[in-house]
Amino acid sequence: MSRPARALLDGGALKLNFQQARLHAKSSRVMAVVKANGYGHGMAWVAHTLGLSADAFGVSSVEEGMQLREAGVSQPVCLLEGFFSADELPLLSRERLEPVIHHDGQVKALAASKGLKLTVWLKVDTGMHRLGFNPAAAPDVLKQLRAAPAVANVRLMSHFARAEFPKDPATQKQIDDFLDFGRNHRVEMSLANSAGILSWPTSHLDWVRPGIMLYGGSPVAGRDAASIGLKPVMTLETALIAVQPRKKGDPIGYGGDWQCPEDMPVGVAAIGYGDGYPRHAPPGTPVLVNGRRVPTVGRVSMDMITLDLRSQANARVGDPVVLWGRGLPLEEVAESAGTISYELLCHVTERIPRIAV
Numbered sequence: 001m002s003r004p005a006r007a008l009l010d011g012g013a014l015k016l017n018f019q020q021a022r023l024h025a026k027s028s029r030v031m032a033v034v035k036a037n038g039y040g041h042g043m044a045w046v047a048h049t050l051g052l053s054a055d056a057f058g059v060s061s062v063e064e065g066m067q068l069r070e071a072g073v074s075q076p077v078c079l080l081e082g083f084f085s086a087d088e089l090p091l092l093s094r095e096r097l098e099p100v101i102h103h104d105g106q107v108k109a110l111a112a113s114k115g116l117k118l119t120v121w122l123k124v125d126t127g128m129h130r131l132g133f134n135p136a137a138a139p140d141v142l143k144q145l146r147a148a149p150a151v152a153n154v155r156l157m158s159h160f161a162r163a164e165f166p167k168d169p170a171t172q173k174q175i176d177d178f179l180d181f182g183r184n185h186r187v188e189m190s191l192a193n194s195a196g197i198l199s200w201p202t203s204h205l206d207w208v209r210p211g212i213m214l215y216g217g218s219p220v221a222g223r224d225a226a227s228i229g230l231k232p233v234m235t236l237e238t239a240l241i242a243v244q245p246r247k248k249g250d251p252i253g254y255g256g257d258w259q260c261p262e263d264m265p266v267g268v269a270a271i272g273y274g275d276g277y278p279r280h281a282p283p284g285t286p287v288l289v290n291g292r293r294v295p296t297v298g299r300v301s302m303d304m305i306t307l308d309l310r311s312q313a314n315a316r317v318g319d320p321v322v323l324w325g326r327g328l329p330l331e332e333v334a335e336s337a338g339t340i341s342y343e344l345l346c347h348v349t350e351r352i353p354r355i356a357v
């Protein structure tokens, strides 16, 4: 019997969530965002499970793009951070990896390259203030890119800063500014991430770029994923490896800063920050034991967490423990741990076996 910590991956849920993106943005093509190892699910597994239903994939780097090619993925792959050095350009052209262009150095490198045939995405900064050209500068950059011999096709991209808040005026302004820019240039455009797909229909345009919603995370502030028709793809689970009767006042775990308020059973589950469970999850973070909620107690260790089993007097070694996923929304755990669902998923470490179910 091996250590019971594992991530169960529900391919049916992934496909269903992808269909939700399609249903919301019926006239758009869909670039499935699979960077950071498919948000922790395994990039190749995600790409293979979606198969040819995705029109393209989005990753961060040429290395991630090549992982998809080595896994046999044939669709176009967009490099959302662009290329980092001109040396990468021949490989990008050969492998149909489509870089985002967000600074002058990249434009110059493209202008100086010959014999290549690249599709590139010109990044326009409409308010995120992270990557991209100011809308005032972008028309000239678009002209330069179209004139570059290495560039076969230019598309436009921008990115939302806070689309998770429906009706936010800053998001509406990003949409208006992007549409204004696009109106004057015949070019394919992409703006919507998951939140844009679900809450901002005028942002759908030619391409949408869902990430978190594919994995069953809610991209809408204050709404749980199930209410938007999304299903969790990853269920992180383990089992109880000890159940100990403790006395009132017993300190539990490192630092001893949590003490038993009365005589009580304390469970130990085999999962910890070495697996990606957040170390900063405070006592009271919910987990499921035998399908029922119990709170954590004490600090998260590298390989274990401790649980208040007062509500489960019959819990035994071997009983199942769910950290998030089916029956326990990711967002709830993220909120308790002071983080976001994205980070929880991306942090699941290599030692957790991913098991497709």
Ligand SMILES: Cc1ncc(COP(=O)(O)O)c(C=O)c1O
Binding pocket: 033, 058, 080, 159, 192, 193, 194, 195, 209, 210, 211, 212, 213, 219
């Ligand atoms: C440029 C870009 N597009 C799309 C996405 C997908 O965003 P989300 O996971 O919120 O749908 C990301 C993710 O960070 C991104 O950086």
